[in-house]
Amino acid sequence: MPALAKTRRRGRVAAATLVAMGLFAAGCAQPPRAHRMDASASGAASTHVWSGRMALQVDDSSTPPVNAGFELSGRAEQGELVLLNPLGNVLATLEWTPTLAVLKKGDERRESPSLDALVQELTGSPLPVAALFAWLQGERVNAPGWDVDMDGLERGRLVAHRHSPPPQATLRIALDR
Numbered sequence: 001m002p003a004l005a006k007t008r009r010r011g012r013v014a015a016a017t018l019v020a021m022g023l024f025a026a027g028c029a030q031p032p033r034a035h036r037m038d039a040s041a042s043g044a045a046s047t048h049v050w051s052g053r054m055a056l057q058v059d060d061s062s063t064p065p066v067n068a069g070f071e072l073s074g075r076a077e078q079g080e081l082v083l084l085n086p087l088g089n090v091l092a093t094l095e096w097t098p099t100l101a102v103l104k105k106g107d108e109r110r111e112s113p114s115l116d117a118l119v120q121e122l123t124g125s126p127l128p129v130a131a132l133f134a135w136l137q138g139e140r141v142n143a144p145g146w147d148v149d150m151d152g153l154e155r156g157r158l159v160a161h162r163h164s165p166p167p168q169a170t171l172r173i174a175l176d177r
Contacts, residue, residue: 049073050136052156052175054083056123060167063124070173076130083122092122125162125169135160136173 049071056066068091069084077098083091092105094115101115103122112118119127128143135141135148135158145164152158156175162168 047074047079048133048137050175052173054174055172056125056127056169057172058125058167058169063167066123072132072136076133079129079133081119081122081129094118094122127171128160132160136175 050073051071052069054066054068054070058065066083069086069088071080071082071084073080079096081094083093085091092103094104095102096115096118099113101112101118103110103112103118105122110118110121115129116126119129128146131141131143131146131148135150136153138150138153140148140150143160145162147161147163149159149161156177158171158173158175160171162171
């Protein structure tokens with residue numbers, strides 16, 4: 001009989017452990033981010049929202065690669081880029097208007113009149129934000145120093161290579177479906 005009691009106790013401990021792990025995992029989850037109202041409802045130019053994964057590899061040993069989930073919304077003139085870790089937690093948020101860009105990373109907040117400066121601070125490399133909005137909409141626009149491969153856009157894939165200025169860089173985007 002003592003062996004049966006030990007087996008039952010182990011079963012209860014295992015069940016309690018599974019419940020505790022489930023509660024812990026649920027506690028780590030974040031609710032979906034609220035999307036802002038589409039500006040077209042107020043008569044402004046329509047906004048767009050994309051989400052997925054992005055990878056930025058710079059051919060420079062001092063610049064670490066960026067691999068993150070992302071949410072990009074708005075327009076080239078006014079928008080928001082959110083970078084997420086694999087668990088969906090916010091790593092950084094970059095918001096911009098025609099006159100101001102704001103980068104938030106944890107408790108840090110940086111403001112600049114230059115979106116490009118804060119993009120480079122966030123990713124370690126310049127990125128053509130205005131062209132990125134156009135590319136994701138299927139428009140082939142020129143971004144000086146960049147070549148874009150939009151052949152995979154139907155499947156949610158975009159690849160852009162920067163050849164100048166050095167160092168070279170590759171941006172890969174995989175959109176959620």
